[in-house]
Amino acid sequence: MTYNLENLYVAAVTNGFAIAVLAAVISWSQRSSVLSRSTLGLFFAAFAASEVDTVAAVLLLEMPQALRDGTELVGFVANFFVLPLFLFYVRELTAAPRTGIAGSGWHFALPGAALTFSCFAMTLPASTREAWYTGAAGMEGSAGLTVLTFGFNLLTLILVLQWLVYVIWIARTQAQHIARLKDHFASTEGLELQWVAVLACALGFYALQSLFGEALILGGLHDPIGPLVDSVLVLLIVVALALWGLRPSRDLEAATQTIGSVDASFVQKYEKSALGGEKAERIARKLLRAMREDRLYRDPNLTLGMLARHVGVSTNYVSQTLNQSLGVSFFEFVNSWRVKEAIPLVEAAEQTVLAIAYEVGFNSRSSFYASFKKETGLTPSAYKRAGAASPMTLDWREGHLEPVGSDW
Helix, strand or coil, X not given: CCCCHHHHHHHHHHHHHHHHHHHHHHHHHCCCCCCHHHHHHHHHHHHHHHCHHHHHHHHCCCCCHHHHHHHHHHHHHHHHHHHHHHHHHHHHHHCCCCCCCCCCHHHHHHHHHHHXXXXXXXXXXXXXXXXXHHCCCCCCCCHHHHHHHHHHHXXXXXXXXXXXXXXXXXXXXXXXXXXXXXXXXXXCCCCCCHHHHHHHHHHHHHHHHHHHHHHHHHCCCCCCCHHHHHHHHHHHHHHHHHHHHCCCCHHHHHHHHHHHHHHHCCCCCCXXXXXXXXXXXXXXXXXXXXXXXXXXXXXXXXXXHHHHHHHCCCHHHHHHHHHHHCCCCHHXXXXXXXXXXXXXXXXXXXXXXXXXXXXXXXXXXXXXXXXXXXXXXXXXXXXXXXCCCCCEEEECCCCEEEECCCCC
């Protein structure tokens, strides 16, 4: 059996729609156990609705005009809900500071405008809607057709710009999530949601591809490959999000709960703190002692709360001391001590790199390499080949490695 472009297009459209519907049902059924699943379900529902016109067109060869126009407008309006819902999902997933859907009504201003215009379009005569849909000649002077053409072209451009803005917003939210993780956890593997950034890039590419297709259409040119590319992108995005989004991650849920509960106590962070210079110095010495003598950094699951309990200081004060007095995040503080212990082991070359990483507290080779290179400027193997000119130690007033002899 041979497949042409039309067959591939139909397969991509129908499969993407079916997966989105199924994922929406699964997500919504899990909403009571995982709060973010309710928003994820709405996102999949909006994504499925955005494809309903295309699915109807490829499955139903003959449709009443009212049904055809209705599915076109439903698909058009649904597109405006997709990215705001994805942003809400990422916010819930990362416990990012937010006011919630109820307090973010302005996110639905554009969807509301699209819905209002679409309802207006349905009140126009059927002949006007038919001329707009088919591009038939003979009604060029019609005021209704002019309004329809101008309105939908403008809203389509706004839609693409909305997607691009939200893609940047989503990527920024994920980056902020990583920064917040590093204030609380010494190891962040499996918690950083790198797939969110990947999907955001895919959605941005989809928006740009759609903009390119619209530009060709407005220029009177035919785009034979664009619809196929769009449908395949939609299928890949839906499948990827279904695989990543529906997979439970107890570690991430626990991490976001921890971040959310701790951040709730950091309202107006440090502004009313009674932590003075002398007290900060005492806490800093306790933190250094916990690393130097007790070697807490060897615990790969070490968190800010665990360190705070160990030194008998509130998490707020420990965080403030690290960020303001020592100039580092909790993640940087712990991993630099891990690197400090790893350096002589790398020089001795009696163990594998992975064994050294595990011994000093890292839980993966990649995180060890990244931290080692950040502190020394070299990978472990390159550091060994180059040979250190002198032993290294930590000076946390400056926040970097310095030769032995620096005084705290």
